[in-house]
Each structure stands twice: as C-alpha cells, then as structure tokens.
Amino acid sequence: MSKDNSPAPDLATPTDLRRNDRSKVVDALNGVLADSFALFMKTKNFHWHVSGPHFRDYHLMLDDQAAQILGTTDDIAERVRKIGSTTLRSVGDISRRQSIRDNDAEFVSPEKMLKELREDNLHLVEALRKVKALADDAKDNATSGIVDQWTDYAERRAWFLFEATRKE
Template sequence: MGKGGKEKLKTPTDIGSNAAQTVADALNGILANSYALYLKTKNFHWHVSGPHFRDYHLMLDDQATQILGTTDQIAERVRKTGGTTLRSIGDIARRQTIRDNDAEFVSATEMLAELREDNLKLVEQLREAKDIVDEAKDNATSGVLDDWTDQAEERAWFLFEASRGA
C-alpha cells in the first residue's frame, strides 16, 4: 500500500485508536488461525481413511464450512473498528499459531485429536480477545465472539465424541 494508503482505509469509529489497534490485532490473529484451522480441517476431510470414513468425512466438511463462514465476519469487524486485516497467505502464515500438518498420512484418530486440540486453542484465543474487546467497549465484537466461541466449543465436543472408543 502506498504512502497514505492506510489513511484512505480509515473507518470512523468511537473506539480510541490504541484500543482499536489492539482489537484489530486480536481479531487478525483469530482470523489467521481460522484460515489455518479451515485448511487443516479440509486437508483431513480430503485424506481421512478408515471404517468411519463417511461419518468423519461429512463431519469435517461441515466443520470446515462453519469455520470458513466466520472469516468474513471477523475481517469485517476489524474494518468496522477502523483497522485493516489480512491480505495474503503469507500474512496468515506470519500470524497463525495453530500449526499446519503436512504429514503424508495421519490416522483418523490422530486427525480428530489434533483438530479437537486446535479448536480448543482457538477457544482460548477467543476468550482472550473477549477481554480485549470488552476493555475497548466494543460491544458488537464482544457479542459475536460469544457465538464464535460456542461454535468452536461445539466442534471440539463433536471431535471428542466421535473419537471415543476409536
């Protein structure tokens, strides 16, 4: 972006600039992890194998769709509060804390366990962001964080239950 480009994207907000930047940083971290989790979930969806193939394949596709569905909302919250958001795969890679899995083969049991832990890491990040946005008095972001937390908790629960006895 050229000189002064950030000023051209400035969105009016009543949230103080330091607080808005802190909110944007927290949300951009969540967004990067959401993309990383989305791609890992799709990877496992594409490569799951075994006796529960159909059930796991469908569950992982549903979960990936849900994760991807939050990404636009997250990015738009950043923009609505005056920030700028992710622009590239490289930007995601620099910010993500959920690790990729490039293994040639991962058992279905290991897939479910890894995704469960990743969703729980996302829940932890969402809870931390909740404190940040509440401090900034960003009520709208606070409300949607509750929804995203509930969704991630549900995914972790389903992954846990699907792996019982596996």
C-alpha cells in the same frame, strides 16, 4: 501488525473506540482470522485424507466443520474493517500470523486427525476468549457480542471431535 511489525494503519472509518484499545482488538482479531484460515485448511486436508471404517461419518463431519470455519472468516475480517483498520491480505500474511500449526504429514490416522483438530479448536477458543476480554476492555460491545457466537461454534466442533473419538 504488518509484515514489518508496524501496527495496521488506521482508516477514516468512523468509530468511537480509542486508538490503543482498537489496535489491541484488531491485532487479536487478525490473529484469530489467521488461525481460522489455518484451521479451515487443516480440516479440509483431513476431510480429503481421512480413511477407515468411520470414513463417511468423519468425512461429512469434517466437511461441515470446514464450511462453518470458513463461514466465520468474512465476519471476522469485516469486524476489523468496521472498527477502522485493515486485515489479512495474503497466504503469506496468514502464515506469519497463525499460531495453529500446519500438518503436512503424508499419513495421519483418523484418531490423530480428530484429536489434533479438537486441540486446535480449543486453542481457537482460548484466542477468542482473549479477543472477548480485549473487546470488553475497549468497550467494543459489537465485537464482544459476536465473539460469543464464534466461541460457541469452536466449542461445539471440539465437542463433536471429542465424542467421535471416545472409546466406550
């Protein structure tokens, strides 16, 4: 949806996907893209501000995770373009579409950072599963297939964040 809540315009990109089905997939992908940028920024924020006895491990893990998240953004946006629509255009556009909440706190403990990021990654997994269902309904095999990889990445990040906070 655009900022006036109208659907993204259709382009002349050749596709056999039906307009209504494609529109649902595009809206869901653009939401995931906005959440990916929000999660990237939060992960980098926590990477920059983590402290404590596990600093090095957390700092490096969060940097790796941020790079992976950013690495998916181009693929998500290009998928939207391949099926004949437009995608995000600005930080404001991201802000209007994101469902992952920002964290502007002056201080967050490392444990709370990792827990929040774990929950955010699991939220992203849930959104990706919705994209997969919409893509399957639209018979958009390419989107359905690539979403599996993005889901696996987010699940792995959530797993690492979980394991890093275990108390055993």
